[in-house]
Amino acid sequence: MSGEATLDVLEAHLEAAELRLARLASHEAVERLQRSYGYYVDKGLWSAAADLFAEDGTWEWGQSGVYKGRERIRAALALRGPEGLAQGELNTHFTCQPIVTVAEDNMTAKARWRADMQLCKNGKGSWAEGTFENMYVNDDGVWKIASLHFYVTVECDYDLGWVVGDMPMEGPSEELPPDEPPTEVYQSLPEVYLPAYHYPNPVTGAQPKKPVLPDLPAGDDLGADISALSERIERLEDTRACEKLQRAYGYYVDKAMWDDVADLFVDESTLEIGGRGVFLGKKRVLEYMGIGLGPTGPQREQIINHQQFQGIVSVAEDGKTARGRWRAFVIGGSSWAPVNWGDCLYENHYRKIDGVWVMDKLHAPFTMYTLYSEGWHKTTTPNTRPESFPPPPDLPPTVIYLTYPNYYCEPFHYPNPVTGKDAPPPNPAAGGVANMADFADDER
Amino acid sequence: MSDQRRKELQERLARLQDEAQRREDYLAIIRCQRAYGFYIDKGYWREASNLFTQDATYEQGVDGVYEGRERIHELIVKLSGGNPGPGLPFGQLNEHFQLQPVITIAQDGASAQGRWHALSMTGQYGEHAEWGEGVYENRYRKEDGVWKISALRFYPNFVAPYEGGWASLKPVEGDWRSPELADFPSDRPPSETYKPYPDIFTPPFHYVHPVTGEEVKS
Structure with missing residues (x-):
């Protein structure tokens, strides 16, 4: 192989490694984005939560219907109450169990999450739980929420518990009607609903594509270093794949x-x-x-x-x-x-x-x-x-x-x-x- | 020309090696904090305190700042009921879930900060049971390639009795320091005071808003 041809191969491998690392960084960025959403809504920081969305982002919570655009989302979030919570209110959203799928081109991502909620409104305590299926967009290096869709599994009276003390979901607001009706009509417990998984079964489903690259040249120092880097990247991807397997089991x-x-x-x-x-x-x-x-x-x-x-x-x-x-x-x-x-x-x-x-x-x-x-x-x-x-x-x-x-x-x-x-x-x-x-x- | 191109590829490789290091650091820091939780759950106080740097600090609620790994060890034992372990006495439940990490690694890769959400299930069989909720804003430092906790700051929001739950809590009045520490004063006063639920307090964010890049006021 000529010198330049060898370098072409090395460059192709570096190119692939760069994209793999960028997608792993995006995985972290999506985690940061959604977990921040949880921390902000916990304390009624509606404006900070709305600012996590893309300009044309959408938001849909249970049977709220769809709110389109950052400003409408800000208003919809504020239906819960004024900015910051009033004394005695509780709005805790433990935001957990992410399955993040970053697109091959690193421009978009999807994720399934769940939230466990400890709530208190007007002196009444409740537990709630549900599933997110969200989309994210890489806007010139800054990840934003493109669509948030939360499916309520259950909300129940604290003293009675689920099954016994189930509370129905609220319908669309009359005070601030949504831009579109609910995309899926369903009810929370005692009824049940299966929010569609954005990913196939991690074992039997289609596997992420791996780039096909020419073999690294033998006896080349730079080639050996690139090979070692690829191994490190693979261990990072392995960790994420095992996390996904376990979390998918739970879902x-x-x-x-x-x-x-x-x-x-x-x-x-x-x-x-x-x-x-x-x-x-x-x-x-x-x-x-x-x-x-x-x-x-x-x-x-x-x-x-x-x-x-x-x-x-x-x-x-x-x-x-x-x-x-x-x-x-x-x-x-x-x-x-x-x-x-x-x-x-x-x-x-x-x-x-x-x-x-x-x-x-x-x-x-x-x-x-x-x-x-x-x-x-x-x-x-x-x-x-x-x-x-x-x-x-x-x-x-x-x-x-x-x-x-x-x-x-x-x-x-x-x-x-x-x-x-x-x-x-x-x-x-x-x-x-x-x-x-x-x-x-x-x-x- | 070929030499110049090889040099450029080498520089690109070095940048990517740094990138891989940051991804590894992110997972290592998360692992450290999650390991802390699993040790606390099972009464492994020494394993938990060994995750701290020698000069680390620990501050919970308005209890004040405790300095140094040995002091932290003693503090953890006192706050957890006093049994030396490893293990828990019959009937003690001490589950401390470590959830929702937001990790920010410093530019130089030598230190980091992390916000975590804690959910706890504690109690003593035949006597009492509680739900707890709070937020950590911790600091981490890398020493000889190993990530350690250099400052643990826990902001408990509530510890509520199972019967009645958080809706039954009354606002705290006056001093709400942990009674277990009455004979174990802190090395420094609290770095800030606040009142927990049902009052509203937002623990300060160590990181700027991920989209606007602006500080989020708590």
């Missing part, structure tokens, strides 16, 4: 999309949730979900939100496997089953097969489950067991433990990020670890 479970859940697994995968034992392979995962948890698709008068928060993803140096510690914040219940809060941990394994990250081992020890009507100081579930759940497991539980009010700590898959040392096992003298021998007869 599918929320809506009882069992086929999509099972499609995140492969035949060699395992699943172990609570104390129900180990299920082997994709088919058994589907049985676990479908037989154990009910029919496919969202069901009236039921909510089974499994919100995936706080992920720590560690990709192995070779990029072939990864681990993830996560928590699930569970909002569960129906008119025929207990209404509860759940708090659950994950220590999961992921594996990359032919360039696609899949769920290798899902391991979800429960921390605490309680009835909404009681609270965790009064009632909790000590743990589930294989015989408490319709489909029997393939293998017994890998670990026997009791949940809150007892103490169990699933080992951390990562060393302390600062000291680099593994955390020791818990000290029994702390007093929370149940002695399982005391329960031996009970368990068998």
Whole structure:
């Protein structure tokens, strides 16, 4: 290869690396934008929230109808009250679980998010939860919200809780009618609705295109450095892909999309949730979900939100496997089953097969489950067991433990990020670890 | 000509290596704070305090500023019920969700700031249960290639009893310092005072508005 031809190849690789890094930076910018929206509306900073939109941006909240343009959005947000909140009002929007998809040309992006809301208006407290499907635009290097569409899943009276204390969504404002009626007509709990996913199933769906590049020249120092950079970029993309896999799992479970859940697994995968034992392979995962948890698709008068928060993803140096510690914040219940809060941990394994990250081992020890009507100081579930759940497991539980009010700590898959040392096992003298021998007869 | 072009490509590579470093830093800072939360949840106080720099500060509510890693360790233990751990006593729930990070890395890549949203579920079985909400505005510093917390500033907005929730809270009157710290005075007075919910307080933003580039007044 001539000198110039070699340089052409090097340049093509740098070009590709530059775009990949720009798209990763855009991913961060979209996160910043939407999380800022949450922080601003929390405190009634309507004007700052409206300024996050593109000039011709749109905003639609539940059945509000569509407001078009930044100034109309500013006015629509202000329907909630004057700028800044009045004493006693609460408008907290925990803005979480992003699945961000930046377009290949880095000019637009889409994202699914969820918000958990703690609200108080006129002295009445409520919880609410719902899903965003938003679009973003790269306006000359500055990312802006092009469209915000929030789908309300539930709003409920604080004292009564969901299913029992569901509150209907408000319709379009008469004081400030929207520019267009609601794009989708639906109702929140006790009715159910499935906001369309902007992305295909991360495992079985179409995969992002990778640029086809000529091989880097062997024995070229610059080529070797570029290759090392590409590896680093791939590890960053791997981390984001594992986050997406786990968050997608949560969004599918929320809506009882069992086929999509099972499609995140492969035949060699395992699943172990609570104390129900180990299920082997994709088919058994589907049985676990479908037989154990009910029919496919969202069901009236039921909510089974499994919100995936706080992920720590560690990709192995070779990029072939990864681990993830996560928590699930569970909002569960129906008119025929207990209404509860759940708090659950994950220590999961992921594996990359032919360039696609899949769920290798899902391991979800429960921390605490309680009835909404009681609270965790009064009632909790000590743990589930294989015989408490319709489909029997393939293998017994890998670990026997009791949940809150007892103490169990699933080992951390990562060393302390600062000291680099593994955390020791818990000290029994702390007093929370149940002695399982005391329960031996009970368990068998 | 070829030499000149190679040199330009080398410079471009160096710029991209810096870019990759920033993306890695972003994830590393988020990892550090999320790890902090998972340690606190399970009573791993030493692992949590080891995430701080030697000269770090910790300030919560109007409790004042505590300086230095050892003081911070002692503070965390006191604020969490006093059990030395690692672990929690029977019946204690200490879940502190670390959510919604907005991370801003300094131009030189050596320090950063982060805003986080905290949701907490705490309590003692048979006695009490609470929901909590608040905002962190923290600082981070990179030492020998490792990101650490150099200043933790937590602005609790409320800790509300499970029965009645936040709607049942009354405005705080006078001193609302944490009672657990009565015998453990801070090294410096609070850097600012405020009243939590049901009063309205917006913790100051460390970052400018992402679109207008202007400061957002709290």
